[in-house]
Amino acid sequence: MQMSDTRQIAATPAQVYAALLDPEMLKACVPGATEVAGSPEEGFVATVVQKVGPVKATFKGEVTISDLVPDTSLKIDGAGKGGAAGFAKGGADVRLAAVDGGCELSYDVEAKVGGKLAQLGSRIIDGFAKKMADQFFNNLQSALEGPADAVEDEAAQTEEPAKKGWFGRTKS
Template sequence: MQMNDSIEIAAPRSVVWEALLSPEVLKECVPGCQEMSGSAEDGFEATVVQKVGPVKATFKGAVTISDVVEGESLTLTGEGKGGAAGFAKGGAKVTLADSGEGTLLTYDVDAKVGGKLAQLGSRIIDGFAKKMAAQFFARFQEVVQGPADGESDAGAEGGEPAKKSWLKRMISS
């Protein structure tokens, strides 16, 4: 399954680049991510819990970064094993470009599954993969640039403050 899209992020390219290499940001953005450790140089180890159709599994896997052109592009490649559920692997070629509002992030994703997951059929798998990619990049955009305009600083639950953007957390540290 292949898909591609682009999103506009209201942050400088250097900030978006650093966020792509941050295990904290990646953990926050990967749907169902329970743990993320490692570094951009050595790769990341991750544990992700996901339900695909009737199959729920805990995937343990690794993410590596390759084809790095500093500040411009990289390839994220991951593979996870979900025990009896099977496996998932794929990659995303990510490119960054300056735009009027900040940074244009373009991604080209290729994903494959095997085992019980593959038996669910391509319609379910393709829909799930598109949803996961869209959730990851939408969450990445939110984490890097902060809440969208019009969202208050008070969270919906108990008046807790909304999370600061990754950049604001970095600056205030």
């Protein structure tokens, strides 16, 4: 399974790069992560609890980071075993570029699964992998930018909500 995406993050490439190498930030951003320890030089060990379709498992794995080009790019490779549920392994090429208003983060991911997970079918696995990647990058973006739409939410609370539907129009 392969996927690619691009995101705009309101932070400098240096801030995004540093966040991707910080075990505490990774623990906060990886959905289901209960433990992340290590360093970029020696690699990370992680424990992640996830439910994929009807299969719930605790994955223990290792993540290595290579091809580091400070504030520009890095390659992440990982593999985890979930006991009877099977295994997952994959990698991501992450690229960072300075743009107006922050950083453009682009990634290409390739992942493989085996065991009971592979029996779920590619549609479930592909959907789950996309959801995990989206959640990770949403969490990373929120951690770097602060809560999303906080200013807009505050402004929306001071305005009277628009009336919706035909019933709202009849009360005017």
